[in-house]
Amino acid sequence: MLEGKNVNLRLVEKEDLPPFVEWFNKPEVTGEYNPLHQMSKTDAEKILETPNELKPFIIEKKDGSKVGFIAHFYVLHVAGRQLEIGYSLVPNERGKGYCSEAVKIMVDYLFLSKDIGRIQAQTDPRNVGSQKVLEKAGFKKEGILRKNFFTRGEWRDAYLYSTLREEWKEPKILTRTEKK
């Protein structure tokens, strides 16, 4: 469990799979700027077989209610791999600062636990909320990936954001001596 002030991040468990599948398949939750993915229950069960260090996290409020998820994954790059993050909150829990906190916790966790120099994220140029979340967590906009992916019948651009270990410097929410 990664503990923040208002939210915790907890690895996905078996009991989280039904809401996880529902969220993933609902455009209201993944939002108008994410690709329209479909996930079957069988696909979701495979998540439990993923090594813990690559499992998605459920974002939970302090009372244990689930408000969304945040994931990290490797994307192929010609010179190796890049670590990227993605996230979504259920509509009625947005605008309360939960995602900003979740991303800060995730950045702390990844820089504290992995020997990586950079974390990246992509977001639709129209997704102002997501850009604010990233900037509040110290990410900088690198540029635009033109016609980056095809969804909903059209090619879409994406802003590429990143944060570097030397910019992060110190954990913002987690500590170096987490007991949990």
Ligand SMILES: CC(C)(COP(=O)(O)OP(=O)(O)OC[C@H]1O[C@@H](n2cnc3c(N)ncnc32)[C@H](O)[C@@H]1OP(=O)(O)O)[C@@H](O)C(=O)NCCC(=O)NCCS
């Ligand atoms: C984008 C998203 C993750 C933001 O999560 P959130 O918990 O609502 O974000 P926060 O409450 O931490 O807000 C961070 C800042 O963005 C602002 N913000 C949030 N949504 C906004 C929106 N739709 N338009 C403009 N600003 C917005 C907040 O006011 C806040 O600004 P402030 O700190 O200056 O007050 C959420 O809207 C979501 O799940 N959207 C659908 C999925 C998605 O787009 N995921 C990201 C794909 S890259």
